[in-house]
Amino acid sequence: MSLVENLKWRYATKKFDASKKIAAETLEEIKTAIQLSASSYGLQLYKIIDVQDPELRKKLQAAAWGQSQIVDASQLFVFTTPTTLTAEHIEEFIQLTADTRGLDPAVLNDYSDFMKGALLKQTEEGAKSWMAKQTYIALGNLLAAAAELKVDACPMEGFDAAQFDEILGLEGWTTSVIATLGYRHEEDGLQHAAKVRKAKSVLFETK
Numbered sequence: 736m737s738l739v740e741n742l743k744w745r746y747a748t749k750k751f752d753a754s755k756k757i758a759a760e761t762l763e764e765i766k767t768a769i770q771l772s773a774s775s776y777g778l779q780l781y782k783i784i785d786v787q788d789p790e791l792r793k794k795l796q797a798a799a800w801g802q803s804q805i806v807d808a809s810q811l812f813v814f815t816t817p818t819t820l821t822a823e824h825i826e827e828f829i830q831l832t833a834d835t836r837g838l839d840p841a842v843l844n845d846y847s848d849f850m851k852g853a854l855l856k857q858t859e860e861g862a863k864s865w866m867a868k869q870t871y872i873a874l875g876n877l878l879a880a881a882a883e884l885k886v887d888a889c890p891m892e893g894f895d896a897a898q899f900d901e902i903l904g905l906e907g908w909t910t911s912v913i914a915t916l917g918y919r920h921e922e923d924g925l926q927h928a929a930k931v932r933k934a935k936s937v938l939f940e941t942k
């Protein structure tokens with residue numbers, strides 16, 4: 736099936752079949768799609784926690800409007816970003832680029848200074864919001880990759896980030912968005928509902 740056909744097949748799953756688990760190789764494919772996501776400057780300033788502990792899941796469900804996906808889905812991915820953007824983040828990326836491409840990091844000094852100049856002048860709130868935006872690009876790839884692999888998913892913002900951070904014991908990191916992945920329950924009525932989307936004539940404009 737084409738990507739568009741698979742995107743028509745997918746829907747934000749409300750009720751997962753808790754007995755169905757995603758196979759390891761399928762999960763690896765989804766992780767690779769996330770890894771390959773574009774990010775501003777390529778910095779990838781996020782980390783994804785694959786929460787598998789059922790007790791943690793139960794606590795997180797209470798901090799996510801009691802939504803059943805949190806405990807029933809095969810996987811719960813929590814996208815987190817650093818609480819503060821620092822020069823070290825940029826320097827780590829420069830080192831990774833140099834190592835990957837066999838370069839002397841010194842040849843990237845101007846680029847490093849350019850990034851630092853552009854990014855470190857942001858307010859803490861501005862930087863937090865900019866880092867969170869990057870996680871949504873990865874989330875989009877997760878949704879598309881899952882659809883291609885016929886894995887169901889639900890992107891979710893219905894949770895309390897401060898409570899998530901505390902339950903997960905995050906230090907120096909904060910939750911931006913989450914996604915549950917697994918297989919739809921046959922009783923999830925929404926799988927039969929027509930997709931509600933604006934017409935392309937409304938969504939697009941030519942100038």
Ligand SMILES: Cc1cc2nc3c(=O)[nH]c(=O)nc-3n(C[C@H](O)[C@H](O)[C@H](O)COP(=O)(O)O)c2cc1C
Pocket residue numbers: 745746747748749802889890891892893894912930
């Ligand atoms: C960032 C984001 C947050 C969302 N949060 C939730 C959520 O907390 N719970 C939920 O059931 N659905 C959530 N959704 C699903 C949307 O309601 C759903 O994607 C939208 O209604 C379009 O329907 P479709 O994805 O089934 O095509 C979220 C979607 C996005 C993109």
